Amino acid sequence: MIHCWRLDDARQTLVLGVRDNHLAEAIYWGPRLPDDENLEMLYGAHEIDVTGGMLDVNPELSICPEATRTFPGQPGMVVRDETGKSVLPAFSFESVEQSETALTLTFTDAENGLAYRAHFAIDPQTHLITLWAELEGTRALNLHWLSAPVLPAPQLSDEMIDVAGRWCGEFQINRTPWSAGMRTRENRTGRTGHEHFPGLIVPCRGATNTQGEAYGFHYGWSGGHKMVAEELPDGRRQIQFGNATQVEDEARTLFKTAPLYVTYSNSGLNGCAVAFQRHVRDRLITWPHPERPRPVHYNCWEAIYFDHNLPELKEIATIAAGLGAERFVLDDGWFGERDDDTSSLADWEVDPRKYPDGLTPLIDHVRGLGMVFGIWFEPEMINPDSNIYRAHPEWALGREDQILGRNQLVLNMALPEVREFLFERIGKILADHDIDYVKWDHNRVLPTPDADQTRGTYALLDRLRTAFPDVEIESCASGGGRTDFGILEHTQRVWLSDSNDALERLKIQHNAALFLPQCVTGSHVGPRVCHTSGRVLDIRFRAWVAAQRHMGFEMDPRELTDEEADVLRRVTAWWKANRGWMYHADILRLDAADPAVVAEQHLHEDQFVVFAGKADTSDQISPRPLRFTGLNPDAMYRVDLVNRDEIARVALSRGRSMLKTGAMKVSGRYLMHHGVTLPWSFPETMWVIEGHKI
Structure with missing residues (x-):
């Protein structure tokens, strides 16, 4: 028997399914599906074939992979009783609670006296899905590892992007190719850590800041985390996030993961970024005086x-x-x-x-x-x-x-x-x-x-x-x-x-x-x-x-x-x-043609500002055009250089670039597909460009 459930917002769908009362699997996560999609059909369609050297049936890549199901990768939980003996649960579907934007699935293991609950909630405005898991026992247990509900990683992805760092050098981007086996990253410092920020972005092939598909993950916990990104021998991929291992010093009857925030984007890395930014600003933060400007x-x-x-x-x-x-x-x-x-x-x-x-x-x-x-x-x-x-x-x-x-x-x-x-x-x-x-x-x-x-x-x-x-x-x-x-x-x-x-x-x-x-x-x-x-x-x-x-x-x-x-x-x-409108603006990272330029666009409704920082000396003589993003292609925009007075300090800038003398009025399509050619500048300088829809 198959049971399926779905959560939707305007741009994504997450489908979960249960077969034979086993733990649920995420059988689909991606662009919004038609409302009349046959979910039971999808459950059958997502299964992979069996060939030589494999088990007769593929073990489920469930929301909490179980060692008792002969799962060949990292299990979703590792638990021991108070004597130190391993507890190996085999959960069965018990019940479901569902609303339009939330889903809770409960599974039990009567033999071991355990209940596992997986929670899912989707925010239609910010496009974030929040997931967390609970493990409850009738006796005290020692927890080694518990993952938030596990999701599959996309197959058409060649790399994963995560964040490392150090003191005075935070948020350094790592790009790691997918390969057989497991990339495990664990921060055991007892705080979030400079070393391993609890985030991950998995871009699909060809994705950039501004285009393509990407999947974003962030684990909302300040005490150290563990991430597992694993490619199984059969090619399937899983993403796990949880508290760092062995951080529960006492045996307990109830354990919870922190929230795992995830999102699917069809507008590049920026789609993930905007979802995270808006959720923090509009859902997590509570201001003492929200009416006051920063x-x-x-x-x-x-x-x-x-x-x-x-x-x-x-x-x-x-x-x-x-x-x-x-x-x-x-x-x-x-x-x-x-x-x-x-x-x-x-x-x-x-x-x-x-x-x-x-x-x-x-x-x-x-x-x-x-x-x-x-x-x-x-x-x-x-x-x-x-x-x-x-x-x-x-x-x-x-x-x-x-x-x-x-x-x-x-x-x-x-x-x-x-x-x-x-x-x-x-x-x-x-x-x-x-x-x-x-x-x-x-x-x-x-x-x-x-x-x-x-x-x-x-x-x-x-x-x-x-x-x-x-x-x-x-x-x-x-x-x-x-x-x-x-x-x-x-x-x-x-x-x-x-x-x-x-x-x-x-x-x-x-x-x-x-x-x-x-x-x-x-x-x-x-x-x-x-x-x-x-x-x-x-x-x-x-x-x-x-x-x-x-x-x-x-x-x-x-x-x-x-x-x-x-x-x-x-x-x-x-x-x-x-600052009033910038408070509400999305920060969009731009794909600069010149690697020496670090540029981003703050966009809110019909206005934007672009900060184009020159971090190094360019390889070519003249600046390459900088493409903007997120604009109405058929609208006209007035674009002007905020800090034009600084041109006088750049004696080597001798051309007749239009922005050096005044504003220009061009289409959104031009700004996004050709871009703006900025005045020449030294390294360690910034051009600031304002734009308003006409």
Whole structure:
């Protein structure tokens, strides 16, 4: 007997089927099927043949492949009882719950006392499908591995695209060819990690940023994940995502995966990117004040580090406000006896040496300038040299002889008394001061992976947000070490990288746009000499790169020349004038004909802006035309160069390109199939092009 179910939105269909009461299989995932498609017929049609050297029947590639069904690849779960003996379930279909946009399938194994539930929900507006799995037992079990519901990967795909990285070098794209066997990627650092972002895109043959078919995956969990992309001997392919293995320290009767977000695109990688961006912006993020525009951010870290001096901070705040900043964030060094990174973490009390009258004089000055005030915490960490560690060494996670990271240990967030202490200390700072924003940092990996650590952090964040609903929270972890959809359900901004090098940022932001929208992605104008790379970059390039995302400054503004300050003011004013519609814009990565150009288009309804960054020297003499995307081919557009004044600085640009002198009016078809030829430019510069439908 065959049972089938489908979930649809305007562009995709997912079909699940059950035969002989076995676990369900995803028998189709791709372009929207006709409403009258015979799903039982599809179940038979998707089966592959049997030949020599195979079993007489192919084991199902189910939503949780079972070792007991002679499945030849990675099983969907690995479970042991409390004695350590393997539990090998064989599930049978029990029941279904279905609505127009959601489906829950329940399977049971009476012999082992187990129930497995697979949940599927489709969002017709964002085009994301959310999947998660639950395993429940009548007795306590030890979980080694549990995948979210497993989906097949497309056959007409030659490679997979995933994301690696490091500190100050996040979101590096890997392209790995499909081959027989398994590509396993596991992050066991206890946080999302710089190393392995929990995302995957599988492009079909010929797909680019702007065209072709692609399948996107993101696992929304902040505690470390495992990904399996496997090609079986018979040619079938499967994708598995779950929490990192062996992160459940205690036997339990109920386990759940985090949400796995997936989408199918028929418009290249950008189709996946837009689905992810919109879902984060419109479904996951909850803003304290959704009616407020995103404020221009100033962070004092690279201006003063630990050297806090009230008159100096007031001077810096005054200059930042004059440049256009609307939020001032006091970073590390305001508490305990924190003169460097060796002491005082967890002693969350204002340092009377630096602030004899508390933080109020600085906050009053900042607010008097028309800015709101933010402050830095690193709640999950503790220094051995701290009053709290001396009082409660048992609160630290891991062995006594563990290696320190940035001179610190990790607090055990699974302990209720630790969360209670942090809520009281952080809550007192927030209650006693007019604070609008918290930068929540996480500067070392865990000594051992532990899912309860992540759950405890989520619980503390939720409690603080309930108590202080007007406070926005940024997720920072040495930059982009905790950037995922799980943390974004509890926060509103991510600090994408500790690198304020605009050239590095150009590439990091471009790749992160495969998953993240503009409004949550912090990007700051750094100092003239970058503190993490030593590179010297022009203020124009630094400012325009920051203007691609949630704009801010992070430098000592007293270093700016009058000319640099004027440039920064003008770019900031442009960003403020456009932030309203850019908040809603889709970030579309462009397929630049010149590999030296990193370009993207922010598109919302009838207007767009293109940022074309020159990251290197071109191989050819003149710029190649840059094709735009997503426009109405039959409409006319007015296209203009925003930063035309910068042409005068490029003495080697001597031609008569139309954009050098004024706007042009051309069709969407021309812009998408021929493209715009930009003025010549040096490396490490940016052209900014605005477009409006006429």
